Amino acid sequence: MSEPDFRLLATDELLAAVVGDVVEIRVLENVMMHKIAELERRGAASELGYRNVAHVLRHAVRWDLKTARQWVARAELLARELTPTGSLLEPELPIAAAAMAEGALSGDHISAVAEVMKALPPEAEQPVVEFAQAHEPSAVRAFGKELAYRLYQQDAEPSDFIEPVRPANRLRMEWRGDQLEVSARLDKIAGAKFEAMIDPLAKPRPTTPEEGPDVRSRAEREGDAFADLIDLMLRADRLPEHGGEPVTLTLTMSYADLAAQTGVAVLDNHARVPATLVRRLACNAGVIPVVLGGRSEPMDIGRKARTFPAAIRRLLVARDQGCTFPGCDRPPKHCDAHHLRFWSAGGETSVSNAALLCRHHHTLIHQSDWEVKLHDGTPTFIPPAWLDPARTPRTNTRLHTGRHVA
Structure with missing residues (x-):
């Protein structure tokens, strides 16, 4: 059978054909997710010597690990779970699962629905899925935030006496040419310790007849102090x-x-x-x-x-x-x-x-x-x-x- 000449189709017919293809792809993706869920259920990763199913898929179909993990996560949301007694439990997102099976939602839609449902009660899944069937995933996330605000705007304000969550320490390093750019965000305790180590090393050098005053800016002095701190650590006895x-x-x-x-x-x-x-x-x-x-x-x-x-x-x-x-x-x-x-x-x-x-x-x-x-x-x-x-x-x-x- 020869390949059809799409150039002969009217624009509306061609667009309708693309939409039909996307629906078929989504239905097939749903079947794939159930197969992935079955691999997870039967412990295929251990059988093959891998850490988890995402790492198996990474090698089997040459996905990036991030992509493989997304597919496994979506499969867990859509698949029914079999209990030890043989009973079938509904999927975590049953309404989204039904829409996915019909080809009405994509994998990206499922991820967006799952993300917004973390902040919403189960009964909110119906309106979220209905919105997702008519909008792109990014709009679903915005809709979920707005819905959560409307549901919870009458809630009492949290107590002023609740201990705030301790912010995570972050460090970013990136080579740019022959220089390493370092940026960090530290909590109060770690920041105070770091400042206490840097300050003595970042003091201006004494003025001398040979070199005169220290002409380095504060940023330059602190950068040199950071380099000195690295050298001190390399010479430390316990590393x-x-x-x-x-x-x-x-x-x-x-x-x-x-x-x-x-x-x-x-x-x-x-x-x-x-x-x-x-x-x-x-x-x-x-x-x-x-x-x-x-x-x-x-x-x-x-x-x-x-x-x-x-x-x-x-x-x-x-x-x-x-x-x-x-x-x-x-x-x-x-x-x-x-x-x-x-x-x-x-x-x-x-x-x-x-x-x-x-x-x-x-x-x-x-x-x-x-x-x-x-x-x-x-x-x-x-x-x-x-x-x-x-x-x-x-x-x-x-x-x-x-x-x-x-």
Whole structure:
């Protein structure tokens, strides 16, 4: 059967066809959600070795994890629940579920309805769904807020004596070129502590005959004080750990460049540092140079211990530069060293039998049918047969893996 020529349709006929297609897609989405709910009910994630169904869908249909979680959340809202006694319970949003089954609502509508219903009584679902059937999801959220205001505007004001909710501490970090921009919002207690640490370090430098008065602005003085505080923390005796060793800064560069003091070094967060700064950085405590091609640190301790020592971990950081699982971009500080051949099965503790994996993917490798091997210095992953019947090997192309550490 030949494909119809849509150019021959009148505009109203073409638009009606699009609307009909959207209804069919929504009906199919509803069926998909019920299938996802059944995967959740039968514990498919545990059966396949995954943390939850969202992570299964992420690999099975190549959704972003955020998208997969949205589908699972919507499926839970629309599906009936079977009790241990065999009774069927109505969905959490029964009216929305019926409208979705008819193709009258989209998945985004369901998310919007669920969001506004958190602040509304169950009897409000009917008017909310009726509004959703005639408006876009963003309008549903606005309608829900207005409805909640009308319902509760006569309620008594909360007591002035109720203890306010403690605001969450927030920190945002973003690299812009070769500079890291940091912004933070701290509660009163944490803010006071931070201010008490910064203030002594941010005082103007004493006026001297050589340099004169301190010409830095307050913002510049406090920025330098923040950098000084970081150095103080790096020299502290008691620090939190990343991957089993104290917080450190790792600089990676070739031996030839180091000897000639040319080129650049690469930090474990992939930032590039000119060779002129490497010598000054290397003088500070907590900074570890990792020279590719050097042989001053052990790469293999065999079966003597299961835990990877700091020296081997540093070489793994230089080689793998983060989690090696395909598509993952977690940095080295969030990763464990994983035995490719399990230590319990006779595997040695060595660079040639290891790869960096974030905690999530480390657990996945141990619990599922994923396999990982080292191929020409690059950790290579073989997916389960249910995900890829051909079991085609995959590598992480988001990081520059495969660098050899001799």
